[in-house]
Amino acid sequence: MKALDSIYQVRNGRRSKRVSSYDRSGLNKDSIAIPAGEVRALANIEGAGIIRHIWITINCADRMIRRNAVLRMYWDGESEPSVESPIGDFFGQGWGENYNFASLPLAAAPQRGQALNCYFPMPFGNGAVIAVENESSEPIESFYYCIDYEEHDELPEEAGRFHAQWRRELTGADPIDGENEGLELVPQQPNCTDAGNYVFADIRGKGHFVGINYYVDNPSPMWYGEGDDMWMIDGEAWPGSMHGTGTEDFFNTAWCPKEIYSHPYFGCAKVNGETGFLGRTHVYRFLLEDPVYFEQSLRASIEHGHNNVLTLDLATVAYWYQIEPHQPFAKLPGKEGRQNMPILNLHDIHYWRHEYRKAFGNGTTLWGNEWRPKRD
Structure with missing residues (x-):
């Protein structure tokens, strides 16, 4: 099957919908705030359908917000999430960093990877909930999002549910x-x-x-x-x-x-x-x-x-x-259990050399290759 092989087919029983953070007053404040320690539901959809695309960008003083905010998704009224991950790691950014990332189902797009995108299709038969918990000590000042989905009259019984x-x-x-x-x-x-x-x-x-x-x-x-x-x-x-x-x-x-x-x-x-x-x-x-x-x-x-x-x-x-x-x-580790290990640098490498020197008798002209076996 070719990538665009079915794009021309006009199908019955589908309606395109979007849930987004647009300003309901008609002005341009098209985001929500998520105070520190609080949960916000981004989408609470009824009925059957398939989420086709998610786009998110975040403004927060906490530089680790991509590790400190947790994304969860629930299908069909379930009490346990089918998706649970720090938001940056889910979209393809580790260690709370923002950098560009490109793949078919996930992408972090310019500027500097601040536009988070997901194209994994996510079917649901009886409702879908997508929520974000801000476990940072800082508020998320502006959280922008668009969630594009299709309403379906019904889904095939074999439609699996997306998990992460x-x-x-x-x-x-x-x-x-x-x-x-x-x-x-x-x-x-x-x-x-x-x-x-x-x-x-x-x-x-x-x-x-x-x-x-x-x-x-x-x-x-x-x-x-x-x-x-x-x-x-x-x-x-x-x-x-x-x-x-x-x-x-x-x-x-x-x-x-x-x-x-x-x-x-x-x-x-x-x-x-x-x-x-x-x-x-x-x-x-x-x-x-x-x-x-x-x-x-x-x-x-x-x-x-x-x-x-x-x-x-x-x-x-x-x-x-x-x-x-x-x-x-x-159980997902709390915020403290998701922080990075320290970055090692040239000073650390120098201390490793210092310990090496001590291990070889504190010689004054040790070069660093003394550990190598001598060959005839």
Whole structure:
């Protein structure tokens, strides 16, 4: 089927609608305010339909508002959200930052990524609620939004509901061998389980997985990848139906990339500018042509370095469709649990060198390569 193959078809039983923050008085104050600590419903739609597009932009004194404001969506009168994520991470911006991001279903558009867009279709059969909670200590002075949707007389029974969940973990190095990715400080060990992996989706029900935004903050100049993605479908044992070959491979790139690249389905939206791979990187992949189907459950995970040997601050948003009801999400960490790890800088690297010097007897002409094995 071609991308525009059905655009000419005139269909019955659909009506186009929009919910927005336009100024009801007819003036130009086309936004709402969300005081600190309060929740605002952006949309409360009755009946059946499909949300087709969401656009948002935010003005707030809090520079971390993209992490401190939480987006939630509820379908068909449910009490537990089907979407729950810090608003920036959902739209493709990590660490509370604003930067441009382009993909087919999600985009953060100029100026400087301040226009947040979503094109994931979101069906509902008996009502939809979209809400934002401002967990910042600062008010959101102006919150602009447009939510474009179709009213439908009815939806097919097989119409899955859209889901998205934010997760985060500070992963640990190997307690004995330490961080050993790629440098072979000690012989690498095999990993024949997914037990120690970073889990980005743990789903119960019938549906299909369609994408992930992956935000990694690396406290080391070492390459953060080589983590295999592993997919345990419907309760199967390791190695499962799908087993990957490395982090950059899963994100459709190769050979430890460090450059901005935007494809509609995958790419590197942000790369670190520090020494080696020190710092923050955002990669993404949307499985729109190749979704992962499951009948009963899905456990999707990725190693943090081969055999899970790296300390990383990993945060992800997973996107999928499933037949309701869904398994309630684990409690979202509060604002304090969503703040960034400190940015490491040249002073930190100098202190690492200071400790290195002490480890090698405080020599006055130590260069930094003394750890290397001497060769005949």
